[in-house]
Amino acid sequence: MYGILIPNGGGDNIPLMKKDLLIGRRESCDIVLRFPNVSAHHCKFSVVDGYWFVQDLNSRNGVKVNGEKVDVGERRIDPGDQVAIAKHKFKLDYSPLKLGAVGPPPSSFGAGIFDKPLLERAGLQTGQERKKLEKDDEDLKRRVEAAAALDKNHIKDPNRVV
Secondary structure (H helix, E strand, C coil), X not given: CCCEEEECCCXXXXXXXXXXXXXXXXXXXXXXXXXXXXXXCCEEXXXXXXXXXXXXXXXXXXXXXXXXXXXXXXXXXXXXXXXXECCEEEEEXXXXXXXXXXXXXXXXXXXXXXXXXXXXXXXXXXHHHHHHHHHHHHHHHHHHHHHHHHHHCCCCXXXXXX
């Protein structure tokens, strides 16, 4: 066991049995919270360097750590911190040493924030669209280089309209 989520106001404790956990309303989640204000796939908990981190998965009602909204990237959850999933509050109890922590804790805000381009993080572009644009950019770059080489050698491009 890697820690315990303790519901504020009573209820059964939730043991954290894996280092990566999907939390939401769907039965396929590792931790199922059957509340209408919890999204189907609400958030993800992960252990990084001995500390738990939470990532909001674009949920409707958000995730907070000690009252601060988790917006972009991941947010570290220290032992004893309060985590709110929608309006449901839990205290996270665990030992970083038992989870392999060595040295100072990893960064608290925005871990993994630069893993994806801004348009992907904002949901305005998919990875497949980005790859196509990168391929188009490479094709354009090759054409510009070829045209520059032709101009340098004073060769007229037969495909160029004057």
